[in-house]
Amino acid sequence: MKVDRRGFLxxxxxxxxxxxxxxxxxxxxxxxxxxxxxxxxxxxxxxxAMVVNTQTCLAEDGxxxxxxxxxxxxxxxxxxxxxxxxxxxxxxxxxxxxxxxEHEFIKEDLKDMPVPVLCNxxxxxxxxxxxxxRATWRREDGIVMMDYHxxxxxxxxxxxxxxxxxxxxxxxxxxxxxxxxxxxPTRTRGVVEKCxxxxxxxxxxxxxxxxEACKEKALIFGDLEDPNxxxxxxxxxxxxxxxxxxxxxxxxxxxxx
Amino acid sequence: xxxxxxxxNSRNRPNGLVEQIRSNRxxxxxxxxxxxxxxxxxxxxxxxxxxxxxxxxxxxGSTLCQSCHGTGEVAYVDEEKIxxxxxxxxxxxxxxxxxxxxxxxxxxxxxxxDGNSVxxxxxxxxxxxxxxxxxLGCHSNKVEFCDQCHSYxxxxxxxxxxxxxxxxxx
Numbered sequence: 001m002k003v004d005r006r007g008f009l010x011x012x013x014x015x016x017x018x019x020x021x022x023x024x025x026x027x028x029x030x031x032x033x034x035x036x037x038x039x040x041x042x043x044x045x046x047x048x049a050m051v052v053n054t055q056t057c058l059a060e061d062g063x064x065x066x067x068x069x070x071x072x073x074x075x076x077x078x079x080x081x082x083x084x085x086x087x088x089x090x091x092x093x094x095x096x097x098x099x100x101x102e103h104e105f106i107k108e109d110l111k112d113m114p115v116p117v118l119c120n121x122x123x124x125x126x127x128x129x130x131x132x133x134r135a136t137w138r139r140e141d142g143i144v145m146m147d148y149h150x151x152x153x154x155x156x157x158x159x160x161x162x163x164x165x166x167x168x169x170x171x172x173x174x175x176x177x178x179x180x181x182x183x184x185p186t187r188t189r190g191v192v193e194k195c196x197x198x199x200x201x202x203x204x205x206x207x208x209x210x211x212e213a214c215k216e217k218a219l220i221f222g223d224l225e226d227p228n229x230x231x232x233x234x235x236x237x238x239x240x241x242x243x244x245x246x247x248x249x250x251x252x253x254x255x256x257x
Numbered sequence: 258x259x260x261x262x263x264x265x266n267s268r269n270r271p272n273g274l275v276e277q278i279r280s281n282r283x284x285x286x287x288x289x290x291x292x293x294x295x296x297x298x299x300x301x302x303x304x305x306x307x308x309x310x311x312x313x314x315x316x317x318g319s320t321l322c323q324s325c326h327g328t329g330e331v332a333y334v335d336e337e338k339i340x341x342x343x344x345x346x347x348x349x350x351x352x353x354x355x356x357x358x359x360x361x362x363x364x365x366x367x368x369x370x371d372g373n374s375v376x377x378x379x380x381x382x383x384x385x386x387x388x389x390x391x392x393l394g395c396h397s398n399k400v401e402f403c404d405q406c407h408s409y410x411x412x413x414x415x416x417x418x419x420x421x422x423x424x425x426x427x
Contacts, residue, residue: 037375038373039373187419
């Protein structure tokens with residue numbers, strides 16, 4: 001067989017390339033890429049919701065267990081004046097919380113009864129549609145999340161939310177945090193915040209802080225898509241109302257009255 | 258005919274420096290040697306990304322390395338000082354130096370946006386994706402571990418405004 005110059009160069013080139021093939025393959029065969037996955041312990045839901053049993057709730061007697069635990073877990077500052085107040089869960093008199101669902105002659109003890117209120121994690125959240133930076137959005141499992149990194153503090157969401165569930169940090173909250181929780185980030189000046197249904201606890205397989213803190217088990221948290229869940233049972237067997245249902249936001253916090 | 262003319266013209270045209278080099282063989286060889294040296298130097302610099310880079314550099318940075326990375330004393334500190342706990346990092350040291358910011362950005366995105374919380378390293382070890390929990394759990398000395406490089410590189414990341422250490426460590 002006669003090999004001309006062109007053929008010789010071709011064969012030679014291939015041979016040289018072949019020498020380098022094995023080390024390259026070795027590198028790639030030993031390479032295992034890192035991956036990111038959800039936690040196995042995480043509680044998985046398709047539509048998280050909460051039920052507040054106003055009959056067993058002791059807010060009337062001055063119980064603030066759920067509020068204190070929540071605000072401690074999430075580094076919620078106490079500015080000490082109502083103008084700057086930051087609240088994730090708080091109480092409102094029945095007539096204010098359910099404005100339009102009460103009347104002049106409503107049961108006397110119900111009228112001024114304090115009711116725990118929090119972000120309703122709406123199915124059709126007004127805050128999400130107005131956010132210009134997509135710093136807030138509704139997750140697949142129904143939680144209306146916030147990305148504090150992305151919040152520019154325009155407060156459109158606060159104007160849009162009919163429940164007043166969002167608060168704005170008018171100044172640096174750090175000095176006003178009583179007992180900090182290092183496992184949860186704090187916020188900075190110029191950021192809006194609200195209840196997140198304890199997203200960070202759900203991934204660890206824990207129930208929301210307020211639910212765990214309630215002595216009377218007046219708060220029930222669960223998955224509405226699961227027909228056997230405790231929350232579905234409570235809604236099936238009791239009469240329940242929600243806040244401002246006529247606005248079409250489809251709030252996911254229900255109240256047993 | 259025309260080709261001949263053009264060739265002849267270009268040959269006759271005085272060609273300045275190029276022509277001089279062509280005529281001077283010594284200069285040509287010197288040029289070749291210089292080019293080779295430059296190529297070898299470039300290759301050795303790109304060795305900074307090789308896995309041996311971290312071990313070779315932390316012992317003593319040569320002047321070549323320092324031209325890019327600064328003097329070792331200012332830019333990087335002893336590994337012993339920055340690791341409070343025994344253990345392995347989620348990525349090799351050299352990769353972390355280059356792209357810890359990308360890693361943290363990816364973690365933030367997948368934790369906040371996608372709801373994932375576990376990072377599986379290339380060796381199969383699982384970590385919780387948490388700046389305060391996982392990263393600062395080992396590298397708790399912020400001043401010596403984080404600030405030293407950041408102030409050297411004149412960058413001001415605001416991670417710690419919200420992701421804080423325990424009160425005593427601040």
